[in-house]
Amino acid sequence: MYNKVNPLCYPCVLNQALSTAKHLDLCESDTKDLLSVAMNYLEVSRYKPMMVQHIVRYITDVAQAKSGKTDVYxxxxxxxxxxxxxxxxxxxxxxxxxxxxxxxxxxxxxxxxxxxxxxxxxxxxxxxx
Known part of the structure; x- marks a missing residue:
C-alpha cells in the first residue's frame, strides 16, 4: 500500500506543474488550471494514499490535452x-x-x-x- 504524499513534496509537485506549463507555452489561465489540478490531487492525497508520480502524471495528462502536444520536453x-x-x-x-x-x-x-x-x-x- 502506498503512503500519503509527504507535505515536503508539495512544492516540487507545484513546481513540476509550473515547469510543464512553461515548456508547453501554456497561457496564464491554463497554467492556473494545472496548478489547481496539482493542488486538488495533493488535497486528495491527504485522505487517500497516492504516489507523487501519479499526481505528476495527471498534471501532464491535463497539460497535454490543453496544448495538443504529447512530449512536454x-x-x-x-x-x-x-x-x-x-x-x-x-x-x-x-x-x-x-x-x-x-x-x-x-x-x-x-x-x-x-x-x-x-x-x-x-x-x-x-x-x-
Whole structure:
C-alpha cells in the first residue's frame, strides 16, 4: 500500500506543474488550471494514499490535452541532443588517449547524466562550459 504524499513534496509537485506549463507555452489561465489540478490531487492525497508520480502524471495528462502536444520536453531534448552531438566525436577520440580511459569515460558519462535535462530546462547553466 502506498503512503500519503509527504507535505515536503508539495512544492516540487507545484513546481513540476509550473515547469510543464512553461515548456508547453501554456497561457496564464491554463497554467492556473494545472496548478489547481496539482493542488486538488495533493488535497486528495491527504485522505487517500497516492504516489507523487501519479499526481505528476495527471498534471501532464491535463497539460497535454490543453496544448495538443504529447512530449512536454521535446524542445529541451532537441537542444540537449544537438549539444551532445557537437561534443560526442571529440570525447570519443579523447578517451583512448587518456591515461585512465575507463575512469575518464565514466566521468564523461556521469557529466552527461548530470546535464540530462529530460525533465528540466537548462536554466542558467552554461551547458558548454
Amino acid at each position: 521535446h524542445e529541451v531534448k532537441l537542444f540537449s541532443h544537438k549539444i551532445a552531438q557537437k561534443y560526442a566525436e571529440q570525447m570519443r577520440t579523447q578517451i583512448p588517449h587518456h591515461p585512465q580511459p575507463l575512469q575518464y569515460a565514466i566521468k564523461l558519462a556521469a557529466a552527461g547524466n548530470i546535464i540530462d535535462f529530460g525533465a528540466k530546462s537548462h536554466g542558467d547553466l552554461n551547458i558548454e562550459a
